[in-house]
Amino acid sequence: MTTRIVVATRNPGKVVELGRLLALPSVELVAIQALDASMPDVIEDAGTYDGNAIKKAREVALHTQALALGDDSGLEVDALDGAPGVHSARYSGLGTRANVDKLLGALAHVDDARRTARFRCVLALVDPRDPDHPLLARGTCEGAIGRVARGDHGFGYDPVFVPRGETRTMAELADREKDAISHRGNACRALAPLLDPWLRARA
Numbered sequence: 001m002t003t004r005i006v007v008a009t010r011n012p013g014k015v016v017e018l019g020r021l022l023a024l025p026s027v028e029l030v031a032i033q034a035l036d037a038s039m040p041d042v043i044e045d046a047g048t049y050d051g052n053a054i055k056k057a058r059e060v061a062l063h064t065q066a067l068a069l070g071d072d073s074g075l076e077v078d079a080l081d082g083a084p085g086v087h088s089a090r091y092s093g094l095g096t097r098a099n100v101d102k103l104l105g106a107l108a109h110v111d112d113a114r115r116t117a118r119f120r121c122v123l124a125l126v127d128p129r130d131p132d133h134p135l136l137a138r139g140t141c142e143g144a145i146g147r148v149a150r151g152d153h154g155f156g157y158d159p160v161f162v163p164r165g166e167t168r169t170m171a172e173l174a175d176r177e178k179d180a181i182s183h184r185g186n187a188c189r190a191l192a193p194l195l196d197p198w199l200r201a202r203a
Contacts, residue, residue, distance in 0.1 A: 003199060004028045005125070006035055008042065008056035008070035018069070021179060021188035024195065035064045042070075049074065049086060053124035054134050061128040068128075073121040073183060075157045077103070077145060079110045088157070100149055100160055107145055115145045119161065119183035123191050127202050135198045139186025143170075154178065 049072040057070030074088035084091035092098035125135040149159035151171025158170035
């Protein structure tokens, strides 16, 4: 039997990526618009990754009356006291390229040893019949911020993030290499063994 889960995103690429990372034949991930195109956008104002992921999943679950998966992620730079963090997507207010430029500018005079950073991801799965008890899974990817953007793969801050143990940026890695170490990949691997027991408890 296949379990359908609605992903709390309008980005079809993220649905495909999460499906690839979870790699569970018993689970079918679908985009919101496949069930209800009238679903309003969820305002991510919870202030934490956990809160934003839960809020997205809960609102979609209650609107569609289906299991819903929400995620929130961000980049934390130690020299910037963890910024941009939960505000990563809106760091500059002007889009991805401006976000990267602002980050590099903020770190222009920071030496290489102090440019450590990490990507963080939280996944939240919500059952509309029990919306106050989500299943949570978390993943991180440690690394550092380079001095110039490199690479054409990935998105967001990938061109300036160098994973620990690598000389290439995340945007220079092939999909399979990124999947093996990424924060979202690690969160999915944490979620996968929890999923079946959680679903059975709600059957």
